[in-house]
Amino acid sequence: MSARTEDQVIEVNITEDTVYLMLADGRVIGNPLSWHPWLAQATDAQRRNVELYELTAFWPDLDEGLDVTEMMKGEPPRIAAAPAEGQA
Secondary structure (H helix, E strand, O other): OOOOOOOEEEEEEEOOOEEEEEEOOOOEEEEEHHHOHHHHOOOHHHHHOOEEEEOEEEEOOOOEEEEHHHHHOOOOOOOOOOOOOOOO
């Protein structure tokens, strides 16, 4: 197992309206839970099953994750637009 870097996610805390990532160097970053509907709608069991990595918290049951760098921007995540009909 490698040593933790300062950007290692060490804990996740989800409140009624915010998701927080705690980093190894003591920083805590958070975004409104409404920015991540896949997490807001998850069950408690799905929320508890999280894998913590450097720069990422990943929920395998949901096949989704949060990126530290993107969360630090303080902007809602961009959702990829579905291709127009007839285009791939």
